[in-house]
Amino acid sequence: MYDSTGVAAGAVTACLSTALWLLGTGRRRNRRAWLLPGGAAPTGCRPPGWSWAAGEFRRIRGQLRHEWWSLAAGLVVAALGASVVPAVAGAAGVPLLRRMRLAAEQRREHERRGDAVIALCGALAGEVRAGRQPGEALLWAARDSCGLGEAQAAVLAAARFGGDVPDALAAAARRPGAEGLRGLAACWRVAVDQGAGLAAGLDRLEAALRNERDQCADLRAQLAGARATAVMLAGLPVLGLGLGAALGADPLHVLLHTASGLGCLVAGALLEAAGLWWVLRIMRGAEEAVT
16 A cells, blocks of 8 residues: 555655746846846846746746646645545646647637638739739739648649649648638639639639638637536536535545545546536537538
């Protein structure tokens, strides 16, 4: 049998030692700056004190990803409850939170890519109306645009040397968020092969893409309330633990050091995870149905 109190105390001590080492490194650097010849500190340096400590805390917080706060919270609860279980749970939450963060960053990147495609369609329509040929207009419109992404060189080479521009655009449309380039390829093919007006087709394509983007934005705004409600309900058990501790019931001891409490903790965590997964799946299904 192992001493859970000793393990938790050791984990917390290691975490605090790391934080103090980071703070000490920054403090020595600022102290050397203040001991420069002339007694004047460089621009932006502050004397040691509460302002310096706040700045160091913000610097360390900026270097840490959000998912690592799960481990920090687990260590704090482990110290309060004298058990290693919260630390293990906090460490297990790190990869889950990292996955959620990466998914959010990927979604924002797709949105930026879609906005760039819309801007490219508008710029290309303006260049065509100005009297440029389609190939020359694409060269000018794509100069400051990131809608083509990594395939920009291939598309511009096809436009400059008389290659198959629609195929190059279709290849660039395989990236998530750049699906609107398929419509641009279709407009290009119709305009070049059948002599139809490219500017009019691009205007209709831009309007359709803007309408689709606005519709997705409205749906996300409507789902924001449901998502916030789900997060608030998920946080109610934590509030209950805080109220119990304030009333002197010591809920952490019951949950972490008794068999019935551990059973309730595991069952509650599983039900909490299942509920959040179900709600998020419903929201994701609604978003996918629109897109």
